[in-house]
Amino acid sequence: xxVKNSIDLDTDPRSIIGTRVFEAPRELVFAAFTDxxxxxxxWGPDGFSLTTHSFDFRPGGIWRFVMHGPDGRDYQNRVxxxxxxPPERLVYSHGGGDDVEPVQFTQxxxxxxxxxxxxxxxxxxxxxxxxxxxx
Amino acid sequence: xxxxxxxxxxxxxxxxxxxxxxxxxLALGETSxxxxxxxxxxxxxxxxxxxxxxxxxxxxxxxxxxxxRPCKIEVKxxxxxDGWLEEYRRLWEQRLDRLDDYLQxxxxxxxxxxxxxxxxxxxx
Numbered sequence: 066x067x068v069k070n071s072i073d074l075d076t077d078p079r080s081i082i083g084t085r086v087f088e089a090p091r092e093l094v095f096a097a098f099t100d101x102x103x104x105x106x107x108w109g110p111d112g113f114s115l116t117t118h119s120f121d122f123r124p125g126g127i128w129r130f131v132m133h134g135p136d137g138r139d140y141q142n143r144v145x146x147x148x149x150x151p152p153e154r155l156v157y158s159h160g161g162g163d164d165v166e167p168v169q170f171t172q173x174x175x176x177x178x179x180x181x182x183x184x185x186x187x188x189x190x191x192x193x194x195x196x197x198x199x200x
Numbered sequence: 201x202x203x204x205x206x207x208x209x210x211x212x213x214x215x216x217x218x219x220x221x222x223x224x225x226l227a228l229g230e231t232s233x234x235x236x237x238x239x240x241x242x243x244x245x246x247x248x249x250x251x252x253x254x255x256x257x258x259x260x261x262x263x264x265x266x267x268x269r270p271c272k273i274e275v276k277x278x279x280x281x282d283g284w285l286e287e288y289r290r291l292w293e294q295r296l297d298r299l300d301d302y303l304q305x306x307x308x309x310x311x312x313x314x315x316x317x318x319x320x321x322x323x324x
Contacts, residue, residue, distance in 0.1 A: 070293070081288075085296050089303040097299060097306070107298040110291050 091178040095152035098174060101128070108132075113140075124149055128157075141165045152176055206258070207284055210277045213257035218242065219250050226260060226273035236271060 073082040087094050097103045101117040108115050112135035119129045128144040143165045148156035153176050160169035176184055213219060222236055237247040251271060254260045258277040263270040 070296075072289075083292060087300055087303055089307055093303060093306060094299075097303060103302070103306075107295070107302040109295050109298055111294050111298075 086179065087184045088182070089184055090182045091176050091184045092152045094184045095155070095176050098155060099149075099151075101130075104130075122146060122149070147171070203280070206277070207280060209257045210259065210281050213253050213259055214281070216250070216253075218247075219254055222247075222250060222254065222271075223259060223273060223278075226271055230263075230270045230272040232268050232270050 071084045073084070076082055097107065099122060101120045105115045105117065108130075110132070114133045115130055116133065117128065117130045119127065121127050124146055126146050128146070130142050130144075132140040132142060134140060141164055143160065143162055145158045145161065146156070147158055148154060155174040155176075156171065158169075158171045160167065178184060214223075218240060221240070225231065225236060225239075233244065233247060233251065236251075237244050240247065251260065251262070255262060258274055260271050261274055263272070
């Protein structure tokens with residue numbers, strides 16, 4: 066039986082590497098990660114809704130969004146795109162600002178095409194790293 | 201200490217293989233310092249130092265008996281660390297579940313819109 070989900074903690078001790086198989090073409094999965102209209106439909110977390118304030122999809126560009134919690138609290142978020150290679154690779158950093166949630170991590174998504182229009186991962190390699198100095 | 205500070209102390213205390221080995225031993229039951237030191241190639245004072253770090257982080261407690269001062273593992277701090285990790289695990293699992301559902305919706309919509317083009321994806 067094929068595994069839909071897996072987590073690898075050994076390859077790189079500073080990263081959490083997750084793998085997920087989707088029954089969808091790679092271009093579609095990539096689009097779901099790179100279009101704010103799509104992102105609002107699934108980003109969550111469960112019970113949350115999402116409003117995008119700005120979306121500048123290019124290397125160095127920033128996605129500013131608010132996650133509206135079920136308790137009525139708003140969570141300010143900022144994602145900076147580090148690397149964009151459609152439809153196979155996406156690297157972004159989360160955090161970096163006093164006005165956003167204090168959650169700092171870098172995430173590398175690798176989109177690999179499998180047979181029959183399936184997509185593996187987004188291999189989600191998410192490594193926390195020390196806060197970078199801000200000017 | 202705020203919960204975040206407590207987590208920092210916990211993870212700092214766990215960031216040493218000797219201290220993790222001590223915790224693994226204590227998970228089997230409480231024991232004395234000299235007993236704890238036995239499998240390690242380090243001095244008793246060095247072990248005592250490790251125990252102090254673990255104690256400050258709330259990962260162990262020490263008995264009152266002046267001679268023995270047996271060490272005991274405290275699971276609460278470990279549970280907090282595990283809970284912190286679990287949140288991220290759950291967050292991404294649920295997130296990718298939602299993405300999965302959403303992709304199926306998109307696929308169904310695309311099929312409805314252009315019923316004849318679904319098989320023509322591969323062109324050379």
